[in-house]
Structures are given as C-alpha cells and as structure tokens.
Amino acid sequence: MTDEPKTRGQLIRELLQLRRRLAQFETPEHPSHLALEKLRQEHEKLKVVFEESIRVMALTMEMRDPFTAGHQRRVANLACAIAKQMDFSHGQAGVIRLAGEVHDIGKIHVPAEYLTKPGHLTTEELNIVRTHPEVGYRVLKMIAFPWPIAEIVHQHHERMDGSGYPLGLAGEEIVLGARIVAVADVVEAMASHRPYRPAVGIGQALEEVSQNKGILYDPEVVNACLKVFTDEHFDFHSAVIAKLPHTR
Numbered sequence: 289m290t291d292e293p294k295t296r297g298q299l300i301r302e303l304l305q306l307r308r309r310l311a312q313f314e315t316p317e318h319p320s321h322l323a324l325e326k327l328r329q330e331h332e333k334l335k336v337v338f339e340e341s342i343r344v345m346a347l348t349m350e351m352r353d354p355f356t357a358g359h360q361r362r363v364a365n366l367a368c369a370i371a372k373q374m375d376f377s378h379g380q381a382g383v384i385r386l387a388g389e390v391h392d393i394g395k396i397h398v399p400a401e402y403l404t405k406p407g408h409l410t411t412e413e414l415n416i417v418r419t420h421p422e423v424g425y426r427v428l429k430m431i432a433f434p435w436p437i438a439e440i441v442h443q444h445h446e447r448m449d450g451s452g453y454p455l456g457l458a459g460e461e462i463v464l465g466a467r468i469v470a471v472a473d474v475v476e477a478m479a480s481h482r483p484y485r486p487a488v489g490i491g492q493a494l495e496e497v498s499q500n501k502g503i504l505y506d507p508e509v510v511n512a513c514l515k516v517f518t519d520e521h522f523d524f525h526s527a528v529i530a531k532l533p534h535t536r
C-alpha cells in the first residue's frame with residue numbers, strides 16, 4: 289500500500305462527506321437528537337411537577353391559615369431577591385423562593401388559636417409552635433426533591449451563634465438557603481402586622497438584622513438584604529409595618 293499524498297480534490301470530497309455526516313447528527317430528526325430532546329422535556333416536566341407539589345402544599349396551608357400563607361409568599365419574594373443579590377443563578381434563586389413558600393408548612397400541626405392568639409403564649413404552647421420546622425422537614429422529606437428544600441425549612445429558625453432551634457446549629461453548619469430565609473423571615477415578620485403584637489417599620493426591621501449581623505444572622509445575607517431595599521427599592525407591596533423582631 290502506497291502512502292501517496294491525497295490530492296486537493298480528494299481532500300475536499302472527504303471534508304464534504306464528513307460535513308454531511310455531521311449535519312445528519314445535528315438534524316432534529318436524528319435519533320440521538322430526538323432522545324436528548326425527549327430527556328430534556330421529561331426533565332422539564334418533572335421540575336414542573338416538583339414545583340407544583342410545593343405550590344399545592346402552600347395552597348393547602350392557605351385554605352387553613354391565610355395569614356401564614358401570605359407571610360410565606362412575602363418571605364419567598366424577599367428571600368429570592370436576596371439570593372439574586374448574592375449572585376445566585378436564576379435556578380438557585382428559584383429554589384430559595386420555593387423553600388420560602390413553604391417554610392412554615394409545619395404550622396399545619398399547630399392549633400390555629402396558638403398562631404393568632406393575642407399576647408404571649410404559655411411555655412407549653414410555645415414549645416408546640418416551635419415543632420413546626422421539624423414537622424415541615426418530615427413532611428417535605430417524603431418527596432425526593434432534587435433541591436435541599438426540606439433542609440432549608442428545617443433550619444430556618446437556626447441562628448449563627450447557635451441560639452436557634454430545633455438543632456442548635458451554628459455558622460456554616462446552617463445551610464445557606466436557611467440563612468437567607470431566616471433573614472427574610474425576620475424582616476417580613478417585623479414589616480407585617482401580627483395578632484400578638486403591634487406594628488413597626490421596615491427601617492426598624494433592617495436595624496434589627498444589622499445590629500445582629502454575625503451574631504444571629506449571616507453578615508453576607510444581611511448586607512445583601514440591605515442592598516435589596518436600598519438599591520432595588522424592594523417592597524412587600526401591601527406591607528403593613530410591625531413591631532418586635534420575634535417570629536414564632
């Protein structure tokens with residue numbers, strides 16, 4: 289077999305043949321292209337089903353307790369805005385929003401009168417209210433979400449110095465999503481009316497998280513939250529303003 293160099297014409301013909309074969313792969317009708325497209329569509333459908341199941345949970349909550357449902361929606365909006373400010377991708381910020389939408393789902397287990405009781409709760413009542421992150425976690429864990437939604441819900445009352453509940457986690461032991469929802473939760477709670485306390489302003493809510501930056505709340509999250517309000521002029525739309533930082 290001789291190793292004669294190919295003519296220019298031969299090389300061009302081979303190149304054209306190769307291009308034709310490649311083009312076949314790229315046509316939408318090619319089996320590999322079709323299989324990939326089908327897989328992508330299935331993946332999209334699954335994502336929608338997961339998102340819808342979260343929305344159904346939030347809706348169920350709304351039917352029983354419209355007050356908490358409105359709170360969850362506003363927290364979800366703020367948490368998502370904070371995540372975007374922290375350069376989360378569109379998809380990651382969407383996960384934070386979903387977690388916000390159901391972060392208090394465990395309150396389904398708490399008698400409604402405790403949630404709306406004016407004045408202080410007894411220690412026993414408070415202990416029952418404080419089971420809600422654990423209950424929410426157990427409910428959400430039943431669905432194999434491809435996102436850490438159950439963990440975020442479980443940890444949204446944890447605090448940076450370890451003083452939170454139910455696990456007493458500290459610092460980076462707390463998943464970042466939960467550190468974001470925690471700040472959004474406190475700010476929204478202060479910015480809204482509660483049956484058990486009077487109203488204050490968003491200014492005081494931001495002061496509360498600023499003063500406790502690095503103690504109770506993640507400093508980076510607090511900074512992002514402040515920027516969301518000062519640079520982006522975020523508002524909760526119908527935000528009525530509230531007093532005292534405590535959320536139950």
Ligand SMILES: [Fe+2]
Pocket residue numbers: 391392420444445535536
């Ligand atoms: Fe909560």
